[in-house]
Amino acid sequence: MIMLVRARYPTNEKVSCLIDRFLPVKGRILVKRRDLVKPETVIGVCQPAPGFRTYNLAHMLGVAPDRAADCLLRPVGSQVYRGSVIARRKSLLGLKTLEFTSPIDGVLYHYSKETGLLTLQYASHQMKLIAGVEGVVEKVMPGRWVQIKALVSKVQGVIAAGNDREGIIKIISNPDIAISPQAVTGSCQGKILAGGALLSKEVIYKCLAVKVKGVICGGMHWRDFNEIVTPARGRSEDVGLTVLLTEGFGYQPMNRTIFDLLSRYENWFGMILSNSGICVIPLSGRTTGEREEAGREKFVELKKHLNVRLINPPRLDVFGTISKLGGKETRMQLGIRTPVAEVKVGDRLEIVPTRNLEAIVG
Amino acid sequence: MGVGGDRLLLIDIGSAVSKAYLLVSTGAFFQLSRRAEMLTLDSAAEVVGRFRREMGEEAGRSKVVVSVSPAASPSGLEGFKLEGQVFRALLDRMGGDMGNGRGMLIFEVGAGKSWKGELLGDLKELEELNYGVGQGARRLLDSSCESNLARWLSEQMEFVQIGDYIGNKSIFPGQLPLSSRSLEIEEALCREILSELGKKVKSDWQKYERIYLSGAVLSQAPDVSHSLLIFLDAIPFEGVVDVWLDRLGILPVLGDLSVELGRFLTPLGSAVCFSHQLKEGEVVARIFLDLGLSEELSVVARSGDLIRVPVASERSVSMRLELPSGVELMGWDPDRQLSGGEVGVVIDARGRPFNKPEADELGRRKVCLWREAFR
Numbered sequence: 138m139i140m141l142v143r144a145r146y147p148t149n150e151k152v153s154c155l156i157d158r159f160l161p162v163k164g165r166i167l168v169k170r171r172d173l174v175k176p177e178t179v180i181g182v183c184q185p186a187p188g189f190r191t192y193n194l195a196h197m198l199g200v201a202p203d204r205a206a207d208c209l210l211r212p213v214g215s216q217v218y219r220g221s222v223i224a225r226r227k228s229l230l231g232l233k234t235l236e237f238t239s240p241i242d243g244v245l246y247h248y249s250k251e252t253g254l255l256t257l258q259y260a261s262h263q264m265k266l267i268a269g270v271e272g273v274v275e276k277v278m279p280g281r282w283v284q285i286k287a288l289v290s291k292v293q294g295v296i297a298a299g300n301d302r303e304g305i306i307k308i309i310s311n312p313d314i315a316i317s318p319q320a321v322t323g324s325c326q327g328k329i330l331a332g333g334a335l336l337s338k339e340v341i342y343k344c345l346a347v348k349v350k351g352v353i354c355g356g357m358h359w360r361d362f363n364e365i366v367t368p369a370r371g372r373s374e375d376v377g378l379t380v381l382l383t384e385g386f387g388y389q390p391m392n393r394t395i396f397d398l399l400s401r402y403e404n405w406f407g408m409i410l411s412n413s414g415i416c417v418i419p420l421s422g423r424t425t426g427e428r429e430e431a432g433r434e435k436f437v438e439l440k441k442h443l444n445v446r447l448i449n450p451p452r453l454d455v456f457g458t459i460s461k462l463g464g465k466e467t468r469m470q471l472g473i474r475t476p477v478a479e480v481k482v483g484d485r486l487e488i489v490p491t492r493n494l495e496a497i498v499g
Numbered sequence: 500m501g502v503g504g505d506r507l508l509l510i511d512i513g514s515a516v517s518k519a520y521l522l523v524s525t526g527a528f529f530q531l532s533r534r535a536e537m538l539t540l541d542s543a544a545e546v547v548g549r550f551r552r553e554m555g556e557e558a559g560r561s562k563v564v565v566s567v568s569p570a571a572s573p574s575g576l577e578g579f580k581l582e583g584q585v586f587r588a589l590l591d592r593m594g595g596d597m598g599n600g601r602g603m604l605i606f607e608v609g610a611g612k613s614w615k616g617e618l619l620g621d622l623k624e625l626e627e628l629n630y631g632v633g634q635g636a637r638r639l640l641d642s643s644c645e646s647n648l649a650r651w652l653s654e655q656m657e658f659v660q661i662g663d664y665i666g667n668k669s670i671f672p673g674q675l676p677l678s679s680r681s682l683e684i685e686e687a688l689c690r691e692i693l694s695e696l697g698k699k700v701k702s703d704w705q706k707y708e709r710i711y712l713s714g715a716v717l718s719q720a721p722d723v724s725h726s727l728l729i730f731l732d733a734i735p736f737e738g739v740v741d742v743w744l745d746r747l748g749i750l751p752v753l754g755d756l757s758v759e760l761g762r763f764l765t766p767l768g769s770a771v772c773f774s775h776q777l778k779e780g781e782v783v784a785r786i787f788l789d790l791g792l793s794e795e796l797s798v799v800a801r802s803g804d805l806i807r808v809p810v811a812s813e814r815s816v817s818m819r820l821e822l823p824s825g826v827e828l829m830g831w832d833p834d835r836q837l838s839g840g841e842v843g844v845v846i847d848a849r850g851r852p853f854n855k856p857e858a859d860e861l862g863r864r865k866v867c868l869w870r871e872a873f874r
Contacts, residue, residue: 138535138553139535139536139537139549139550139553141537141538141540141549142538143538143673295670296670358659358662358663359637359640359659359662359663359665359666359667360645360658360659360662362666363637363640363662363666385663385666385667385670385671386662386663386664386666386667386670387660387663387664387666387667435540435541436538436540448667448671448674449674449677449678449681450663450664450667450668450671450674450681451660451663451664451667453667469675469677470677471676471677471678471679471682471721472720472721472722473675473676473719473721474719475536475675476536489677490675490677492516492538492673492674492675493674493675493677495671
């Protein structure tokens with residue numbers, strides 16, 4: 138009987154890992170293959186498209202749209218600065234003056250004589266992408282991304298949402314209690330918060346308000362998670378916060394090994410790589426001689442004494458050790474026939490379908 | 500495809516779980532010798548290799564046929580058929596109709612995607628639905644809501660818990676339900692997906708004589724009667740239809756092989772679905788079934804009833820009806836024989852259009868009563 142189960146490596150300390158660093162838009166990569174990089178090394182630059190803001194100038198000046206064009210003090214295409222006067226209208230024989238001052242630094246992009254709408258474009262800023270890790274450049278996709286081989290410690294989650302983000306790790310809650318909104322304070326700004334068994338919508342709102350970069354938590358209700366992934370129906374978006382769930386949906390106490398590792402690295406710099414569903418903590422030093430990440434098995438053969446997690450929603454926090462492998466298909470209590478294994482959970486034995494097991498490796 | 504050799508190793512690579520079936524020829528027909536399953540690996544070649552080793556020497560001399568679900572994405576797919584192609588081959592092979600101008604339908608509820616196959620005269624249509632009971636479950640919930648699932652549960656459950664279960668199922672699609680509550684959620688999911696598939700059927704229900712049901716939730720149901728009940732709850736069928744279940748989950752790979760389907764599928768029996776809008780408790784029909792006994796079996800079906808009459812497989816039953824006004828049995832031919840099966844003859848007097856239960860106390864009572872009728 139084939140006894141394969143999915144393997145999970147919840148934590149890995151001091152392993153070499155390939156980390157992809159992406160420019161948000163096409164730009165220029167400043168490093169080449171085999172270059173040594175430090176966390177602060179600038180590896181790429183780009184010019185993200187600046188946003189626009191539109192104002193009803195005609196309405197603000199109290200004139201018809203075509204007449205408001207005559208009130209513009211600068212031509213379309215000129216630079217504007219926050220506080221500088223863009224348009225002026227004198228009324229009551231010059232006794233009363235109405236002015237429109239620029240609320241942003243940018244460019245006077247467009248004025249419509251039909252609608253009276255004035256469009257200002259934010260000034261574009263060059264964005265610098267830093268390596269974030271110490272390591273060796275392995276691959277370069279010109280203008281797009283860089284792959285760096287680095288020494289890291291890492292946490293493997295089960296699902297993530299949001300863009301890749303980085304920040305200083307801060308433990309926010311014990312692993313088996315829900316994160317409280319009161320725990321998210323101004324000191325959390327720019328940080329990656331870790332811990333807890335449940336990340337509620339209220340906590341998400343608080344995190345967005347204080348500009349937290351990311352949250353690593355055991356679980357979250359699926360509905361709330363879905364709102365972050367697709368806030369506008371059917372459209373995948375980034376809400377400005379990255380979430381990494383380590384166990385699954387619902388109230389799920391964070392795996393103790395994961396919590397302990399994150400606690401050891403509190404106040405270290407971490408990165409949540411959303412596509413891979415991991416959090417990496419870059420370490421200093423060369424990768425030579427360390428365990429290689431690549432080539433790890435995604436599935437492992439079930440055998441006696443293997444540590445496993447029981448996948449039996451709503452509970453995903455039951456762990457045990459294989460004590461006996463079933464030889465053939467067994468009829469479960471509900472009548473489903475399936476291959477099973479005997480698992481020692483604490484001091485009791487449970488018969489579990491092999492499909493409901495996940496090997497905990499490493 | 501003609502079947503060469505005396506052994507066939509059929510491998511179905513699903514998005515969550517892969518299955519293998521070793522068929523051995525008896526001379527006259529093929530029969531199932533062994534069956535195995537495993538989680539789907541990243542490499543199709545490795546899946547095939549492991550199954551070959553598992554089946555031992557017998558598999559070494561077998562002709563291997565592999566089908567891959569489009570929702571699965573293993574590497575090394577060259578030379579393998581995608582599931583849709585196999586279903587299409589199945590439709591092509593089945594021919595125009597059942598010989599009496601009536602057609603057949605196939606519904607397959609997979610983990611990542613689901614299918615509806617329709618065969619009626621010149622119509623041979625296969626349609627894919629992006630919903631499933633595994634990875635595809637989240638997509639269903641994106642466009643539906645938890646209350647649609649909650650109405651099929653026999654106990655009250657918070658919507659948030661239903662969402663969490665489905666979210667987890669999409670992360671761990673191979674996981675099996677271990678509690679009756681989990682099983683009910685999965686069966687509810689299956690009902691909603693079947694219901695969506697049913698909306699895609701082009702012709703009138705009474706034009707179909709046979710329905711094949713396939714997919715893990717239906718195949719693995721603890722009791723085959725669950726599968727028939729799921730079908731009746733989800734598909735608003737009107738008239739009489741014979742329902743067959745793919746208990747082995749083999750249908751996706753049988754497609755273009757000239758093997759006799761009946762040997763691998765389980766007949767559940769005939770479903771008799773009346774169209775009416777009578778009030779609950781009013782008489783829908785007096786039904787007289789000739790079971791070959793000294794007297795006919797007389798059954799009074801009232802609005803809201805679901806009645807199961809056990810009739811063994813390979814037995815036929817003739818039926819006589821007395822219908823009050825306002826009740827119809829679409830496409831009914833008095834000469835038609837009803838078929839027995841693992842469930843038997845089922846009389847569905849709940850009315851058509853079928854009003855699905857609400858997710859409230861009354862709805863839950865109804866759900867429990869319907870389940871009780873199938874025990």
